[in-house]
Amino acid sequence: MALQEVTNAFLKRFRGCNGPLYQASKLQCRQYATAGDGQETQELEKSGSTTTTSGGQGMRELEESSFLSSTGGSGKDVQKFDPARTARKRNRRLPPSRYQYKSPRYYRGPLHPHQPPKPSDPSSREFEPGPFSLPRLEQTYHDTFASDFMTMTYTHFPPGFAPHQKGDRLRPWLGESPYYKNRPLRGPRGGDTLKLLRKPITFRNVPQLERVTVHTMVKGAIDDSAHLHVAGMAMQAITGVRAEAHKTRTSVAGFGIREGQYLSVTCDLYGEDMYHFLSKVVDVVMPKIKDWKGVRGSSGDSSGHLHFGLTAEDVALFPEIEVNYDMYPPRMIPGCHVMIHTTAKDDRDARLLLTQVGIPFYGKQIN
């Protein structure tokens, strides 16, 4: 019979035999997370291999890996290997198939001989060069901020006390009237907006920074599109991310805009870009802003996303714009909105997280 996959169920059936076939199949199956079969790991445990890491005792279970030690390999093979030298010495020209590879443009199904590589593969068309550094803000969050946040937001209940069980927030219409049947449910108590439910903060759901959106709307672009180009360049310079232009959705006579005009530019920052941008804003730009009170305490959309604005003078304080400030046409560097999206469910938690990051707030804090 053709064996497609050796599963645990198959092995269970085999286990009764314990004959040569079972032993052979066990040798080929990986039973542990570490590479190799069970015998290898047993040998390793006996030899008592220890790796030198800051973790200490817990790391002894892992195999020794050259990734964890700082020194690279050494030896004659390593010294001999130099692909550039080999290429220079070569007199003849290689056929293109030896050095050229273009991944298939279209996906033609799982049975096609040419399968597209994974997006993480550098030869893929969808490849985006990955993280270039481990941002300081991300490290500080995981080492310091997250545990402090848990400690600060812990709510204690005495042993044996369960918090009051609340009913469904969207309540049905109850009564004798026949019109109540199939009527849409009533809104929640205390208002018409269904706010996000805030669950107790544990180590699994500490609020994190998710995304930062930098947005500018330039009125000058109504008459002259050069304003939008300059705004896009400025946004790309400060964020390091390609800016996206947006058309107006509707015509508003009061603002003097028509539908379909390209008037605004946004940059969405995730991951490493986001952490670098935020640390730049907090450490370099904010301290230099003159007479700045801070971010308003009422900023926020009640769902854990806060926002603040930077004027044109503040945007000119970014090091990427300061370095070639004269190359921008006068008075065309725009101000911008910065929207910080977090995984917090309400504004209070988001504000606490951003206070840890270093953003000051002023005025009454409203959820």
Add this chain to the structure above:
Amino acid sequence: MNAAPQSARRIASANNAFFVDTVCFSCRNRLSQQSRRHAATAAAVSDPPPATSPQASSRAAAPIIAKGPRKAYRLMAAPVLSRPPLLTRDLNSFEKAFYLYQKRLNERLAMPFSRYFYYNKGTPADPEWKRKLQARKTPSRDIGIYDAYGNEGWNDEVLVGDRTGERESVVEALIRDAEGKSIVEESEKDQGAVTAGDAQLGEGQRRETTKIEVERPSSRETEADRSGDVKSLNRKLDRTLYLLVKNHEGRWRFPEDRVYGRENLHQAAERILIQSCGINMNTWLVGNHPIGHHAHHYPSQKPIVSKISANALVGTSKESEKEEFGEKLFFMKARIMAGQPDLGSNAYGLQEWAWLAKEEVDGRVGRSYWASVKNMLVER
């Protein structure tokens, strides 16, 4: 329904003799308020709702009530004062190789550098940029000498043992670039500062121009690291350091003391920090809740009668005597921003103090204490 669950009602009722023992002060207040409120509504309402009580009893867990004679424990607080890491951690070899490779791939894929947006034609910065670019073939300063668009652009992986991706070489390259040199020492013609032909001596004769000295960053390993000074806060800047003190018995523990009168745990922790380590420390207590606890029961269940004297710093403390079966110690998290402990006039007879990382704390404290403490200390 606003009816309190059965368990809370049971705890809050006057019949429960262990109410004071098992429930903390603020919760006792909240529960007794609720019970008073619900007693009033129950009196007003004629028939209690039958539907909710079986649901409430099934939902709420049975309360933990002590079954035995009332046992008093000595309630103590201990501030765990820590200095968070001031530096990022060192990257391991995989991370360094990965980041360098990704940066080189980015060179091949990103749009070319728009030179005249940053360096105006005719300014002295322009030929300087051109010279630097010729030397390193790429606008980037931290990926070594690599031409992404040339004939050897395919050779983007560095060989084993190459130091291009190491932190030291990147910092060195950035500093050299800021000083006006090429990022790698090439040959004699590039040594020293920017060269210029001298009008008097003639072209080709080098004249010493002003050297730009860029301040080098301080070493990650400080003097305190090399000498192993455990009293210094500048040691192990990439790790969290915890304050341990040696008490009058010679045991290394976090500074601890009894909770007096009606003070809270966090108030006790702040007072203990001042009474043990002096006022020359800028500290901040993180939250009002403990991060761990350590219970020590006196051997063979024999209580010790302890005389509690009034504490000068706690207004509500009184002199009393209490029979205690053990100690319950709660750890409160605190952070230090500036200052150092001063055991000169401490009230507990503390002999010594030290700032220690997690594995060093392991080496100094007792085994049962370590078992209670280890999970609340941070690895980094």
